[in-house]
Amino acid sequence: MDSDGKTVELIERLARLVTNEGHAHGLKPVQWEALRYLARANRFSRTPGGLTAYLGLTKGTVSQTLMTLERAGLVEKTANPGDGRSVRLDLTAAGAAMLDHDGMATIGKALEVLPATVRADLHAGVEALVRSVLDLRSGRAFGICRECRHFAAEARGPGLHYCRLLQAPLEEAEAGQICQEQEAA
Amino acid sequence: MDSDGKTVELIERLARLVTNEGHAHGLKPVQWEALRYLARANRFSRTPGGLTAYLGLTKGTVSQTLMTLERAGLVEKTANPGDGRSVRLDLTAAGAAMLDHDGMATIGKALEVLPATVRADLHAGVEALVRSVLDLRSGRAFGICRECRHFAAEARGPGLHYCRLLQAPLEEAEAGQICQEQEAA
């Protein structure tokens, strides 16, 4: 029981270490998170609303963060054809290049040093914990498209998949991105 | 493929979930971290400098946060006898009571749901990772007094320990607190 308390303390500490990494290159932790999200999310999820749900913040806050990133030339907004209310977000070349200097690489390096079994256990444990927290909070999983129950593999020919929920064709590359709507198969 | 990369993404997500918990009762995430630190740290470490090292921030920032907490009546400052520069920090009764509403309990709840083996593996993994990151960054461990190489158990009689580094007697309760100076035995 108190072992759980210790675990919580360690997780708290780890979280602080992670946000500490987020102050490189004049950006803020949340701005890095936004860039990383936009690099990983599919076109249905690269919107202010998607980012808001991912970060668990209010839309006003996220709107401000995106304005800052747009002013800095790291993110581009384009109107969403088909829904005049919605905005499509994309990393600019500068935004993508910025990710090469992502401080989270430090965490990756610290991970590499650990024995393979510890890494595997850690991965499984964090995955289970994230799922568990999201459950408690009824948050979205933001899992990978391919692992979704709405995903129809090769429904339109070789390498041409389909999303039954959004009724949209999916290219091979998109199947590996994260999606707002994802629900485990 | 890059299983480590996925782990880093999960850790990033977990860190975000943790900071999301930090907005209860009108406090900010960092303020909660300060309260938790002050509840766990021994008297040698309950100073602005100790908190600064723990959080990995600059001393100016921490000074501001402490002023806010002091104004809110959650933290008390007293002069440190023996060193006129230093300030001793203590939780007030209100500060200690505030910790009963700590949002990190949500993480603890999410943890409880997991199978015991997963919890144990997670604990070991996070512990190893935190250590590894601190190593890379040459940060202090802030481990528990009793597990320090400067700790002399029962050096002054039953339940009366001693710190060889600070040359100070330690009561039983203090042996379980975290310390700024801690170095693994």
Next chain:
DNA sequence: CCGTTATAGTATCGAGTCAATACCAATTGA
């Protein structure tokens, strides 16, 4: 069709974080 309601996003405000810089007072030490 038209009005109601829901959805996507922006505007503004106030409190606070945060790094950077500059600063002060007490301590250390050559």
Next chain:
DNA sequence: TCAATTGGTATTGACTCGATACTATAACGG
């Protein structure tokens, strides 16, 4: 004794963040 170090505060500017209020587009129900 007088410089360097250490512990902490003050100030500034950019930004986060929740709250609230607002606009515009879309969906729906009669």
